[in-house]
Amino acid sequence: MTRIDAKFAALKEQGKKAFVAYVMAGDPDYETSLEVVKGLPGAGVDVIELGLPFTDPMADGPTIQAAGQRALDGGMTLQRTLDLARAFRETDDTTPIVLMGYYNPIYSRGVETFLADAKSAGIDGLIVVDLPPEEDEELCLPAQAAGLNFIRLATPTTDDNRLPRVLQNTSGFVYYVSITGITGAAEAQAADVGPEVARIKAATDLPVIVGFGINTPEKSRNIASVSDGAVVGSAIVSQIGSGKPVTEVLDFVKSLADGAHTA
Template sequence: MTKTTRIDARFAALKKEKRPALITFITAGDPDPETSKAILGGLADAGADVIELGMPFSDPMADGPAIQASSQRALKGGQTMVKTLQMVRDFRAKDAATPIVLMGYYNPIYVYGNGRFIADAKAAGVDGLIVVDVPPEADEELCLPALRAGLNFIRLATPTTDKARLPAVLSNTSGFVYYVSITGITGAAAPEVNDVQKHVGAIKSATPLPVVVGFGVKSGEQARALGQTADGVVVGSALVSRIEKSLGAKGEATSKTTKDVLELVKELSSALRAY
């Protein structure tokens, strides 16, 4: 893969600005298609540099209760892969610069069809994929075809990724490396900055790719501390929790839903720009 992607361009621009990226995660279709579209459309203006859009799945094993619940809300509301890709198309009609990464699990992609998915994702304006349950040993299945199509394929490294395993994780990875700052599920605990710094340093010594940190980041203060070590900070569970807390008695979106999520994004962005 030799062509510069939106992800490559965004991280190059941020390097010149000498600040880390704010990477935001929401689940497509949560809490309903229209509200989700409104949130997605407002993320970049609120300060998101890269957007991870979750592909809803009935059994998101690596995710904590907040993101699990977001997938359930989205699926209950009728979200499908076709609708998720349409969300990206609609976003691209208004924003040609902000990178979008589809994140999730292999099952919905497999059901959709690998070749069809890669072609449709590329055509919709997707820039990269994070598929948490496809290991490097299965690169021929999805990773390599995605790379050939011009999509970045982003892998996760964890606190248990040792020196022997790291080369396999980095092989065929592009765009950036996502360091999972805690062991366990998303949103379960706060990352320990000193531990993160050590692991991020080890990854950086093995790859020229940007290294971003996610899992457990809930506040601007945490994001700022981690951003002094990493090239970007991912916030997901905290945003999804904002959605959940804003819902009405029957689980419906309210006038606060979009506003509350984007206010948190603004807070996080301000913290990462205040170096």
């Protein structure tokens, strides 16, 4: 059982919905980023999504693209991202970390080397947005063999014919993208999301967590009320990008987490 599996089992036992927070590793710099990540569990975050900076982030909107560029400009690399996770693990051995990004940096490092390094750094799961199910032998299956969850995205365009293929080798949880388009582009609506989550849950026992278009405590609560939890990324990254102190960023995160947890 991974930390992700254990976390969702504990939340289910408590009757609580999950709150997942995305931050870009190394944004705006390594030290500040580590301070934010270390503060997330205390702000109520159940699972941390750690963005891996990349030069061509095709699924990300302007906010997260800018965060990735700030991180890259500050010298952030795949190795330093793993170093950050390892530093977090020195004081927290229970909060799951999902590394979210694109395949190119992983491919460049070598899959076998990357998986060993990620595991030793304390990474629990991967979301690699540009690897479809047809490429499962490339990374998904080796990752699961190495003890890492491979989390797949389902979207409003994932129809009933496509859904079984998407779910086939998914583990940890299913990430439902509430809108069509890039991150931060529109607002999620519970009335639209609820039926889609129910459709996915009818096909899997995995938790279904909803992200994209959630930026207030009320929206976090509304989306969590029709799913197993909410993911917030762009709204948090925007706070970091505006230069707010870490304490203010974490206060904002806590308000979002409280929203999901009261659903």
